[in-house]
Amino acid sequence: MSNSEEDFNFAYLDEQTKRMIRRALIKAICIPGYQVPFASREMPMPYGWGTGGVQVTAACLQETDVLKVIDQGSDDTTNAVSIRKFFERVAGVKTTENTGKASVIQTRHRIPEQVLSEDQILVYQVPIPEPLRFLEPRETETRVMHALEEYGLMHVKLYEDISINGEISTAYAYPVKVNDRYIMDPSPTPKFDNPKMNFCPAIQLFGAGREQRIYAVPPYTKVISLDFEDYPFEASRAEKTCEICGATNTYLDEVVIDDKGTRMFSCSDSDYCNSQKS
Amino acid sequence: MYVAVKGGERAIDNAHRWLEDERRGDRKVTDLSVDQIKTQLSLSIAKVMAEGSLFDPELASLAIKQARGDLIEAIFLIRAYRTTLPRFGFGQPINTDKMIAKRRISATFKDIPGGQLLGPTFDYTHRLLDFKLLADGSIDEFEPGKDTEQMFQHVTQFLNNEGIIETEETSSSEAESPDLTRQPLEIPANRALRLQALTRSDEGFLLGMAYSTQRGFGRNHPFVGELRIGLISVEFEIPEIGFNIEIAEIEISECETVNQFLGSKTHPPKFTRGYGFVFGQSERKAISMALVDRALRWKELGEVSDGAPAQDEEFVLYHGDNIQATGFVEHIKLPHYVDFQAELELIRKIRKTAFEAKKG
Numbered sequence: 001m002s003n004s005e006e007d008f009n010f011a012y013l014d015e016q017t018k019r020m021i022r023r024a025l026i027k028a029i030c031i032p033g034y035q036v037p038f039a040s041r042e043m044p045m046p047y048g049w050g051t052g053g054v055q056v057t058a059a060c061l062q063e064t065d066v067l068k069v070i071d072q073g074s075d076d077t078t079n080a081v082s083i084r085k086f087f088e089r090v091a092g093v094k095t096t097e098n099t100g101k102a103s104v105i106q107t108r109h110r111i112p113e114q115v116l117s118e119d120q121i122l123v124y125q126v127p128i129p130e131p132l133r134f135l136e137p138r139e140t141e142t143r144v145m146h147a148l149e150e151y152g153l154m155h156v157k158l159y160e161d162i163s164i165n166g167e168i169s170t171a172y173a174y175p176v177k178v179n180d181r182y183i184m185d186p187s188p189t190p191k192f193d194n195p196k197m198n199f200c201p202a203i204q205l206f207g208a209g210r211e212q213r214i215y216a217v218p219p220y221t222k223v224i225s226l227d228f229e230d231y232p233f234e235a236s237r238a239e240k241t242c243e244i245c246g247a248t249n250t251y252l253d254e255v256v257i258d259d260k261g262t263r264m265f266s267c268s269d270s271d272y273c274n275s276q277k278s
Numbered sequence: 279m280y281v282a283v284k285g286g287e288r289a290i291d292n293a294h295r296w297l298e299d300e301r302r303g304d305r306k307v308t309d310l311s312v313d314q315i316k317t318q319l320s321l322s323i324a325k326v327m328a329e330g331s332l333f334d335p336e337l338a339s340l341a342i343k344q345a346r347g348d349l350i351e352a353i354f355l356i357r358a359y360r361t362t363l364p365r366f367g368f369g370q371p372i373n374t375d376k377m378i379a380k381r382r383i384s385a386t387f388k389d390i391p392g393g394q395l396l397g398p399t400f401d402y403t404h405r406l407l408d409f410k411l412l413a414d415g416s417i418d419e420f421e422p423g424k425d426t427e428q429m430f431q432h433v434t435q436f437l438n439n440e441g442i443i444e445t446e447e448t449s450s451s452e453a454e455s456p457d458l459t460r461q462p463l464e465i466p467a468n469r470a471l472r473l474q475a476l477t478r479s480d481e482g483f484l485l486g487m488a489y490s491t492q493r494g495f496g497r498n499h500p501f502v503g504e505l506r507i508g509l510i511s512v513e514f515e516i517p518e519i520g521f522n523i524e525i526a527e528i529e530i531s532e533c534e535t536v537n538q539f540l541g542s543k544t545h546p547p548k549f550t551r552g553y554g555f556v557f558g559q560s561e562r563k564a565i566s567m568a569l570v571d572r573a574l575r576w577k578e579l580g581e582v583s584d585g586a587p588a589q590d591e592e593f594v595l596y597h598g599d600n601i602q603a604t605g606f607v608e609h610i611k612l613p614h615y616v617d618f619q620a621e622l623e624l625i626r627k628i629r630k631t632a633f634e635a636k637k638g
């Protein structure tokens with residue numbers, strides 16, 4: 001096995017650990033949206049900084065893969081740089097910022113604007129995999145709720161939102177139902193990204209390292225954002241135009257550009273923005 | 279024209295170089311050697327080994343040096359290293375009766391066979407700064423007496439002869455003692471798994487939990503039956519040769535508490551036990567661990583829980599790991615502006631609707 005750094009196995013994890021993770025991934029693919037416990041390892045980066053995503057990526061990577069890493073939609077945010085450098089060092093794989101050229105994309109908080117293909121794997125970093133966690137703090141309880149498909153609590157929460165605020169007051173990590181069975185946390189992506197998960201051609205894998213959970217959405221699987229008939233789900237974004245590329249359909253960052261608090265808006269997906277510009 | 283911020287990579291490189299520079303500090307002062315740390319900061323090393331779950335004083339010293347004395351950072355380095363090591367088997371149960379103790383005390387009996395042995399303890403020091411150490415660190419060597427070279431029977435054994443304290447069950451198979459570092463934690467956990475989690479838990483977390491039981495949140499009436507610190511051997515059976523060989527000698531702290539128990543529907547009145555076992559000289563944590571272990575045992579002893587935090591297995595086991603905790607607490611300093619933007623839009627929209635409703 002060729003290594004860029006002799007001290008480590010290819011992609012850092014030993015082969016037994018990768019096999020353990022792959023087993024969890026296969027189970028996760030077979031039961032879309034179900035959280036599979038796995039023996040998450042300590043990684044050389046802190047819990048909460050993408051250890052789940054990194055382990056999933058490490059278990060998927062082959063020497064021919066081309067890896068893209070984004071955080072907040074951008075390849076150049078510090079933690080994305082750090083994770084990309086990690087895999088360059090321990091796996092020696094090619095990396096890219098070009099969404100279309102990547103075979104594996106690890107992301108935190110965004111789904112790329114460009115539609116993904118069947119040849120791609122999207123790996124999400126997940127902090128809290130349990131969509132019911134803030135309604136019920138006990139894992140022992142929430143696992144039973146999923147097993148019995150007992151999701152009343154979630155619907156009550158969404159209903160209460162509407163009765164208090166006039167709408168569902170969840171802007172990110174907006175819960176979805178996968179394949180008409182499991183309620184799933186899409187990771188803290190803005191709800192603007194939720195529709196991209198539905199019947200997505202790419203494999204979507206979710207890794208939560210600290211919480212020791214892996215879950216997945218296989219290609220072309222139904223992923224529906226929870227809503228009510230009279231209050232349908234809406235994928236919201238700032239109603240502005242990207243001031244760099246002129247896009248009107250992308251998720252935007254709001255940047256404060258002077259001491260008077262003047263704002264400018266630009267695409268959060270830096271690769272997409274660059275491709276539109278040229 | 280605003281250009282998207284670039285240069286994350288260079289910023290990270292510079293931060294690392296700056297960090298290294300600060301770690302080394304004033305170049306006029308001698309570089310701190312790993313040997314100095316290993317031989318003079320042994321209690322820090324004990325903490326790093328215990329919470330890093332790796333008994334290796336040399337690597338612990340290196341980690342402390344690299345981490346600039348931040349022990350949680352050092353524990354993290356050890357954990358990240360440990361996880362890359364292959365696991366080659368299941369050791370023999372350690373027999374602490376065979377410990378060569380340098381400290382061994384009991385609070386439940388005035389005197390015990392073999393005697394009370396104070397050992398190198400801070401207990402009766404007056405906490406006055408020793409300004410002599412500012413100038414001169416030279417200290418006369420101390421030669422411990424012969425009584426530090428013997429093995430002692432456990433104090434709780436004397437109670438056990440009378441049948442007045444519960445008998446501990448030993449587990450000797452891997453099925454009974456699953457490996458927390460190789461399997462996902464699932465609740466409910468058996469006692470072996472709970473003890474594994476406690477011994478690598480954060481000392482401060484356990485101390486707070488133990489303290490809360492003493493103040494009434496799940497009180498369990500503890501006495502320190504015995505606290506002992508010393509060397510024990512670790513043995514491993516090599517299948518090819520068919521017998522046990524000693525693979526290491528390690529220093530550990532062990533605490534057994536004797537807890538009052540008035541009986542329940544399922545168990546007659548007798549004394550019960552809490553157990554603490556920690557790498558290195560680390561008796562604060564060993565005592566804390568024993569109190570928390572006993573608090574978590576309410577269900578198997580047929581007691582009624584007070585609903586106290588220290589009795590809540592899911593709460594204690596999920597929140598005691600300082601590497602998990604520090605990562606997740608500190609991760610909120612990573613960029614979250616995409617989510618913040620989504621919240622901004624939502625709040626603006628709800629406010630707008632509310633203002634319009636007011637006007638209308």
Ligand SMILES: [Zn+2]
Pocket residue numbers: 242243244245246247266267272273274276
């Ligand atoms: Zn743009």
